[in-house]
Amino acid sequence: MVSxxxxxxxxxxxxxxxxxxxxxxxxxxxTALSAKGYFFxxxxxxxxxxFKNKKLSLSPKPKKKFLLFGLDPIDLEALDQxxxxxxxxxxxxxxxxxRKNSVIVGLAEYPLKVPVTVGDLILDKIxxxxxxxxxxxxxxxxxxxxxxxxxxKNPEILNYPEETSGLRELVKDSEFLSEVxxxxxxxxxxxxxxxxxICLGCGICTYVCPICHCFSIEDEIKLDGSDCQxxxxxxxxxxxxxxxxxxxxxxxxxxxxRYFNWFHHKFVRAYKEYGKSxxxxxxxxxxxxxxxxxxxxVLLEIIKDYKNEKSLSA
Amino acid sequence: xxxxxxxxxxKIEKIEALSPSVKLxxxxxxxxxxxxxxxxxxxxxxGEAPFGVASxxxxxxxxxxxxxxxxxxxxxIHSLKKGDEITIRGPYGNGFPLEFLKGKDVVMVSGGCGIxxxxxxxxxxxxxxxxxxxxxxxxGAATSEDILIKDKIKQWGKADVKILLxxxxxxxxxxxxxxxxxxxxxxxxxxxxxxxxxxxxxGPMTSAVEKIxxxxxxxxxxxFVSDERKMHCGIGKCQHCTTGDKYVCLxxxxxxxxxxxxxxx
Numbered sequence: 001m002v003s004x005x006x007x008x009x010x011x012x013x014x015x016x017x018x019x020x021x022x023x024x025x026x027x028x029x030x031t032a033l034s035a036k037g038y039f040f041x042x043x044x045x046x047x048x049x050x051f052k053n054k055k056l057s058l059s060p061k062p063k064k065k066f067l068l069f070g071l072d073p074i075d076l077e078a079l080d081q082x083x084x085x086x087x088x089x090x091x092x093x094x095x096x097x098x099r100k101n102s103v104i105v106g107l108a109e110y111p112l113k114v115p116v117t118v119g120d121l122i123l124d125k126i127x128x129x130x131x132x133x134x135x136x137x138x139x140x141x142x143x144x145x146x147x148x149x150x151x152x153k154n155p156e157i158l159n160y161p162e163e164t165s166g167l168r169e170l171v172k173d174s175e176f177l178s179e180v181x182x183x184x185x186x187x188x189x190x191x192x193x194x195x196x197x198i199c200l201g202c203g204i205c206t207y208v209c210p211i212c213h214c215f216s217i218e219d220e221i222k223l224d225g226s227d228c229q230x231x232x233x234x235x236x237x238x239x240x241x242x243x244x245x246x247x248x249x250x251x252x253x254x255x256x257x258r259y260f261n262w263f264h265h266k267f268v269r270a271y272k273e274y275g276k277s278x279x280x281x282x283x284x285x286x287x288x289x290x291x292x293x294x295x296x297x298v299l300l301e302i303i304k305d306y307k308n309e310k311s312l313s314a
Numbered sequence: 315x316x317x318x319x320x321x322x323x324x325k326i327e328k329i330e331a332l333s334p335s336v337k338l339x340x341x342x343x344x345x346x347x348x349x350x351x352x353x354x355x356x357x358x359x360x361g362e363a364p365f366g367v368a369s370x371x372x373x374x375x376x377x378x379x380x381x382x383x384x385x386x387x388x389x390x391i392h393s394l395k396k397g398d399e400i401t402i403r404g405p406y407g408n409g410f411p412l413e414f415l416k417g418k419d420v421v422m423v424s425g426g427c428g429i430x431x432x433x434x435x436x437x438x439x440x441x442x443x444x445x446x447x448x449x450x451x452x453x454g455a456a457t458s459e460d461i462l463i464k465d466k467i468k469q470w471g472k473a474d475v476k477i478l479l480x481x482x483x484x485x486x487x488x489x490x491x492x493x494x495x496x497x498x499x500x501x502x503x504x505x506x507x508x509x510x511x512x513x514x515x516x517g518p519m520t521s522a523v524e525k526i527x528x529x530x531x532x533x534x535x536x537x538f539v540s541d542e543r544k545m546h547c548g549i550g551k552c553q554h555c556t557t558g559d560k561y562v563c564l565x566x567x568x569x570x571x572x573x574x575x576x577x578x579x
Contacts, residue, residue, distance in 0.1 A: 046319055049358045054399070058317075089564065090549040093317035185578055214553035217319075217546045219361045228358040235546075237553055243579070245544045246363065246385025249517070251557070252579055261556075261579065269559040 001151045003133040003144050005123055013148040014069060021067035021103060028072060032288050034210030035075055036082055038068055039098040040234075042207075046094060046217065047230040067103040073116060074163065076106045078210035078280045080118035085213060085274070094232065103139050107131070110160035126157045167296040168281030177299065178271035181263055184302040187309075191301055196256025198291050203236030205262065205285035205293075211278045212236070237261050263298075318549050321356060321401035327376055329396055332462045336382045336427060337392055338368070343402065345377040348409025349434035350514070350540045350568045354548050355379060356387065356401040357394070363387035364545045366514070366567070367405065368430035370437030380462060382427045406548045407567045410435055410512055410538060419447035419504040423495055423523050425454045425515030429462050431540050431567075432514050440473045447509070450502050454480045454495035454519070458488050478502075495519060499526045506531030514540040524571050534572040541567050541574070 005013065017023050026035050048057050071079065083099060086092040104119035111132070112124045120140035123131035133149055135141040171177065185192065206212040216235040221228050235242060238258045243251040252258045270278035279295075286294045328340035345353070347367050356362035363385060369378035383392045391400065410431070420439065424432040432451070439449055451470065455461045458481050471477045478498045479490035491498060495515075511527050513520045520539050527537055543555035543562040555562035558577035560569070 047321075051358070054323075056321075086551070090318060090551075091315055092549070092551050093315060093319060096315060213551065215546065216552065216554070217361065219356075219359050221359045230358075230361075235552070235554075242554065243544055245542060246388060251543065257579055264578070265553065265556070269556065272559045 001153060002155055003135075003149050004126070004152050004155050005131045005133055005149050007125075007129050007131065009148040013146060016146055016148065017067055017069075017143070020064070022062070022064045023067045023069060026068055026070040026075075028070075028075070032208050032284065034078065034208060034282070034284060035068060035071055036079070036210050036213070038066065039102065040082070040086075040095050040213060040215075042234045044094065044232050045229045046232055049228045049230070051226060051228065061097075062101065065101055065103055066098075067105065069105045070107045071104060071119070072163070073106065073108050073112065074168070074280050074282050075210055076104070076116055076118050076122075078282065079104070081211050081274070081276070081278060081280070082213060083118065085211070085278075088274075103143070105143070110162050111157055113162075125160060126155055128158075130155055132157075165281055165283055165296075167279070167283060167286065167299075170296060170299055171277045171279045171281045174267070174271050174275070174277040176303075177267045177277055180299070180303055180306045181267040183306055185260060185264070189302055189305065191298060192256050192260050195259050195293060195298065196254060198293060199238060199255050199259040200291050201238050201240055201255050201258060202290060203239050204288050204290060205295075206236035206238065207234060208284040208288050210280065210282055210284070211266075214242075237265065263295075319403070319547070321354075321362070321403050323399045324402045326394060326396055326398050326400065329394065332380060333460050335384075336380055336462055338463075339379045339381055339391065339394075339400075340369075340376050341379070341400070341402065342376050344374055345402075345405060347371055347377075347405040348412065349438050350431035351405035351407045351409040352431075352567060353379070353402050353404035354406065354545070355381075355391065356403075357390040358401070360387050360390035362401065362403070362546070364406070364548070364563075366431040366434070366540065368433045370441070371434060372437070372441055378430075380427070380430045380433075403548060406563050408565065410540075410568050412438065415510055415512075416445050417447070417508070419449070419509035421450045421452065421502055421504060421509065421511045421527070423452045423511060423513040423515065423520070425495055425519040426456070426460060427462070428513075428515035428519075428540070429453065430514075432512065433463065433466065435512060436470050436475060439475065440470065443474060448504060449475045450478065450504070451475055452478045452480075452495050452498045452502070452523075454482075454498075454515075456482050458485060458490075476502075494522070496522050496526050499523070499530065504530070510536045510538065512538045512540075534575060535570045537571040538568050539571060539574060541569055 086095040106119045106122040108124040116122050120137040121143050122134045126132045135144045214235045215232050266278045324341040324343040327342040330338045332338050352364045352366045354362040365379045368380045381388050381391050383389050422432050484492045545555045546552040548563050550561045550564040
């Protein structure tokens with residue numbers, strides 16, 4: 001027996017779920033941002049400190065669990081990576097608390113062939129009217145008991161194409177990308193000078209990326225001076241002061257260095273740390289870069305030259 | 315789950331000007347650390363910044379920081395007084411490889427405000443003096459005023475540490491050397507086959523010294539440098555302190571020159 005959900009019942013299901021959970025329906029086409037902000041907000045208060053009684057406190061836990069509905073397989077993969085990054089080698093308390101307090105329901109627009117490794121419940125489209133439901137956790141098994149799901153013996157399973165892109169295919173070979181990106185810097189590939197001039201250093205690629213996670217911690221004092229909030233804010237390694245220390249020395253003194261660092265982290269250091277590129281090929285940075293930098297084209301260009309050189313030297 | 319961002323509080327037991335721009339902060343708190351490990355010290359309203367611990371790792375009652383008034387946090391710390399509290403997280407980082415240094419001649423090189431981790435290392439050497447060969451401290455600063463903790467340095471000299479001090483701009487009563495730290499290398503006598511170097515100071519100084527240590531016969535892997543970067547989290551998440559494929563907060567701050575040399579940033 002297969003548990004299925006009629007497409008038309010999604011609103012009703014969400015309505016039901018919002019009695020118990022605070023529900024967010026993530027619709028990729030309605031926002032430039034990824035879903036990472038639900039667990040790693042653009043700005044969050046880590047600690048509050050009251051000057052009067054020298055009391056340090058953490059933000060209170062929300063009363064309801066948070067349910068995130070609608071992540072597609074690409075964003076689920078990104079979330080899985082971010083979970084790993086925030087757990088190893090040391091645990092990021094604030095991210096993991098928010099993750100622990102959450103329930104993830106994935107939504108694929110094609111029948112899944114590869115099992116998903118993150119989330120509580122996965123819905124995948126099997127025909128024009130129905131999604132198949134697979135529970136991945138205890139909470140997922142609870143959710144599936146909702147009256148909007150029903151059991152069917154042989155639902156029609158049609159073949160819809162998996163969402164993919166050139167970039168998504170490229171990042172599958174993270175070992176190769178790690179080698180090529182490092183090679184391009186060591187051999188002073190002209191593309192980095194070129195990109196250093198084109199990149200505006202605005203940080204948008206980092207903000208829209210579902211895996212980029214760099215941040216700064218800054219203090220804010222209330223206007224009346226009574227309390228101080230230690231906040232965590234999104235940062236971006238392409239911004240000009242990211243590697244600048246007190247006294248003025250900037251370890252990445254120009255945009256070429258800063259832009260390359262973005263690549264180096266994603267494809268070289270990430271591969272060394274976690275064995276994969278920190279890119280799932282979601283396409284957001286390609287779509288939203290105001291300077292129209294397309295990382296797929298960048299990768300293809302250096303791959304082409306890398307292969308040329310290797311075949312010449314062989 | 316432990317909250318690694320949660321700071322502890324430490325009371326300032328003593329605050330003392332070491333030079334016109336550097337203050338010593340003695341904090342009443344026990345800290346178990348290895349020389350060159352660092353803490354993130356913070357002042358509410360200004361934030362946190364990394365500082366190397368300057369006192370002996372054997373000191374149980376307190377630990378010292380030496381803080382140059384150069385950024386937002388350090389300048390806020392300079393305005394504090396005895397009895398005030400600051401926040402502390404750490405210690406973080408790897409520290410000098412003490413076991414590896416055992417039995418060897420050691421050349422320590424420091425410049426300007428790079429002395430704290432070196433000072434802590436010297437205190438460790440003195441406590442375990444017989445385990446090490448010849449020990450040198452080469453310390454350079456702009457003026458004699460900028461040579462910090464002169465009394466301490468005198469004591470070290472008496473404890474069989476060969477001290478070589480140099481300044482760029484000597485005054486008439488200056489008795490040490492004049493010029494860059496690199497000039498002092500010719501004064502040292504070590505067995506390069508069984509020696510190590512430990513450095514902390516401004517980047518141009520450490521790279522210049524390294525160029526001189528190599529011809530002396532010291533391989534890159536035995537030249538240790540305590541590196542510096544911007545830092546927000548201290549636990550390998552925020553990405554500010556990365557250098558090549560390393561994190562200064564987790565893999566450093568001490569690197570051997572072989573690791574640093576290949577880095578692109």
